[in-house]
Amino acid sequence: ELHGRLPLYHIDLYRLDHIEEVEELGLDNYLYGKGVCVIEWAEKGLSVLPAEHLMIQIGYLSDTERSFQLKPNGKRYLEVLGQLKHLTLN
Template sequence: MNQLELVSHSTRQTQDLGKIIGGLASAGDIIFLVGNLGAGKTNLTQGIAKGLDVTENALSPSFVLVREMYGRLPLYHIDLYRLDLSEEIEELGLDDYFYGSRVTVVEWADKADELLPTENLRIEIAYLDENKRKLTLSAWGIRYEELLNEIAQRVKDAGFNSH
């Protein structure tokens, strides 16, 4: 399986999906989030943090670009919203955040596609209405295909609707 489409009917359900993803995450996992402003990227990240047993709240790091949080595994939460030029993004030295014993989540990853690792779990979030969101999870690489298969089984067991 390379792609999974789900419908979330609430902020809580989006966070529950994140909690499933965080619970399955392994050291070195990279998760890219794409979607319009207010689509639910930070809500999903909050759930991922909970799944990693992070006790602090995963707020959007828009003003600091990177937040480090600690739980079962360290979580690096990167937000590229305020950056517009690939040169600005390249100067951040993001490679330092992608490898090692942590999980890295990048919001607004589409702003830096050419600078980011090609193997990842990419999640696109789209509005369906005020409460509902379509989440398209795409696996890029063997590790992420395995992760996506595990997520698919867990969300099925949790009663998520496929799109």
């Protein structure tokens, strides 16, 4: 947990094998709180994610390059990506 303007929570689901393990973690305070929650290996816990969320997939291209794919889920994140697109084009 990091504190700044908003708390930042980092969760890594890599070592979990079953959705029951994810559910037992009790992530609701982080997922539905006032901070930003960053989850590695989030595909292991898709059923516990809020309906509205932003999925960011980072792909390996080479030792010095990565690709980023942003997938909005819900109106809020569609708007966020629209604003981001506007900023990057101007």
